[in-house]
Amino acid sequence: MTQTQNKTPSPGRPCRLADVPRWDIDTDVVVIGLGAAGSCAAIEARAAGAAAHVFEVAAAPGGSASWSGGEVYVGGSGGTRVQRAHGFEDSTEDLYTYLMMAGGPGADAERVRIYAEGAAGHFDWLEAQGVPFKGTYLPGKWIEPTTDDTLLWSGSEAAWPFSARAKPAPRGHTAQFKGWGGGKILMEKLCARAEAVGAVVHCNSRALSLIVDDDRNVVGVVVRIEGKEQHVRARKGVILCAGGFIVNREMVARFAPAALACSEVVSGGNDDGSGIRMGMSVGGATIHMDQFFATIPFFPPASLVKGIFVNARGERFINEDAYHGRVGHYVLRQPEGKAWLLVDNEIFGRPVIEPDIRVAAVGETWEEVEQELALPAGTLVHTVAEFNRNAAAGQDPLFHKAADWLRPLTEPPFAALSYCAGDMKAHAFTMGGLHTRPGGEVLDADGAPINGLYAAGRCACGLPRWGEGYSSGMSLGDSTFFGRQAGRAAAAR
Ligand SMILES: Cc1cc2nc3c(=O)[nH]c(=O)nc-3n(C[C@H](O)[C@H](O)[C@H](O)COP(=O)(O)OP(=O)(O)OC[C@H]3O[C@@H](n4cnc5c(N)ncnc54)[C@H](O)[C@@H]3O)c2cc1C
Structure with a gap:
């Protein structure tokens, strides 16, 4: 037929x-x-x-x-x-x-x-x-x-x-x-x-x-x-x-x-x-x-928006205060499907919608976090140092995150929440x-x-x-x- x-x-x-x-x-x-x-x-x-x-x-x-x-x-x-x-x-x-x-x-x-x-x-x-x-x-x-x-x-x-x-x-x-x-x-x-x-x-x-x-x-x-x-x-x-x-x-x-x-x-x-x-x-x-x-619902709590996302090269790739669905798209297309949200003790909290998110690394210094994530030496450390220097001056020359969400990540312990493929749930x-x-x-x-x-x-x-x-x-x-x-x-x- x-x-x-x-x-x-x-x-x-x-x-x-x-x-x-x-x-x-x-x-x-x-x-x-x-x-x-x-x-x-x-x-x-x-x-x-x-x-x-x-x-x-x-x-x-x-x-x-x-x-x-x-x-x-x-x-x-x-x-x-x-x-x-x-x-x-x-x-x-x-x-x-x-x-x-x-x-x-x-x-x-x-x-x-x-x-x-x-x-x-x-x-x-x-x-x-x-x-x-x-x-x-x-x-x-x-x-x-x-x-x-x-x-x-x-x-x-x-x-x-x-x-x-x-x-x-x-x-x-x-x-x-x-x-x-x-x-x-x-x-x-x-x-x-x-x-x-x-x-x-x-x-x-x-x-x-x-x-x-x-x-x-x-x-x-x-x-x-x-x-x-x-x-x-x-x-x-x-x-x-x-x-x-x-x-x-x-x-x-x-x-x-x-x-x-x-x-x-x-x-x-x-x-x-x-x-x-x-x-x-x-x-x-x-x-x-x-x-x-x-979307990757990485907040609330809103304090997490003050964190910074990095990829497998230890580099930032987005202003984290953008809509969570926009951030989600950037996270999903990072090389090897790898991305982490870096936070310090002051802003840390479990995301309300995905509280079981994997904490991929914890350290008293950003060097320790970088090593635990097995990132190329100096990459994440450099990114955080640059971010902190500019955030202290209320600026984000790379991604223009608004001043309300800028705060140096300087209070240990430091952590990396995993938004790598397989660790997080994205909703579409x-x-x-x-x-x-x-x-x-x-x-x-x-x-x-x-x-x-x-x-x-x-x-x-x-x-x-x-x-x-x-x-x-x-x-x-x-x-x-x-x-x-x-x-x-x-x-x-
Ligand atoms: C948890 C959740 C939260 C969301 N929050 C928001 C929000 O706050 N704001 C926002 O803008 N969007 C939100 N969305 C998205 C939004 O709800 C949808 O995109 C929107 O409902 C699309 O409207 P629609 O009329 O196209 O489809 P629908 O509202 O889904 O209506 C389509 C209807 O067609 C029926 N249907 C399908 N096939 C057939 C068929 N062959 N014959 C007869 N009937 C059929 C379905 O059963 C359904 O009732 C959310 C969605 C979800 C699930």
């Missing part, structure tokens, strides 16, 4: 309209996946007057977003109500500049512009959907708040080179929740809202393949609902909001092999790439598939996905839209598209914001 004759539905093979026996469900807009992007797409499709059905493979809605920190990256327009209440003015231009840097070499200026201009309004919209934000500010350096505070520094804003080009402001806005996991409350509210405005939600429903007519227009989707295959007609469009591909190790090996170095997947479990594959099956192009978020999710317009229209290899097909969230390649530039909150900010655009665009078709 040839590929085209095979009628078994699969994400990688569309179903031909001619093979549809009947329409089991007939609607305007079909949303695949009820997570961050899907919930917002459904809300906006309904607001635009379209009938909408949402199909979610899991027994309960929420996706990875419901496991997340619930931190959303927003600002600009002078500041959100929370930024302004705490004295942080945040211009649209500064947010734009930061996001363009964060997008790296492939930053999408049109998308970034739309987001920078709309992000503060988007925060108001989230509140209007019922998502609670306490409105308080949590100073310091955190990976995720365990308090129920709202505003925090969540990226590399105050760190070089970002701080040199865009005025820093805290932009992480976290849904009000005590403990880890504000995403739970964020998604409870957004999913409830989608149903309240009339989107028909089907859980335990896996989208299997897209349905296309002879002109490659996407006209529906095959869904397995509670074990039974159903053919769903989408008169206006199908919006793929099925997340990324980090749990599909074959796809990771093929498209983002460097992410295999990360043992921990940042996912609710269904980021299996099925949405991306459905888009590819009808000619959707993918971009930045090699990019991924990778994928950033690449379907190439889309800001409105969610999926584009083919020629840059032409595929009629009837939209994508948002980690199914698409959105604002997060460069691992080194990511900041906490960007994925939820992107997914919820551009999910809304896709919902509106599909409804308007």
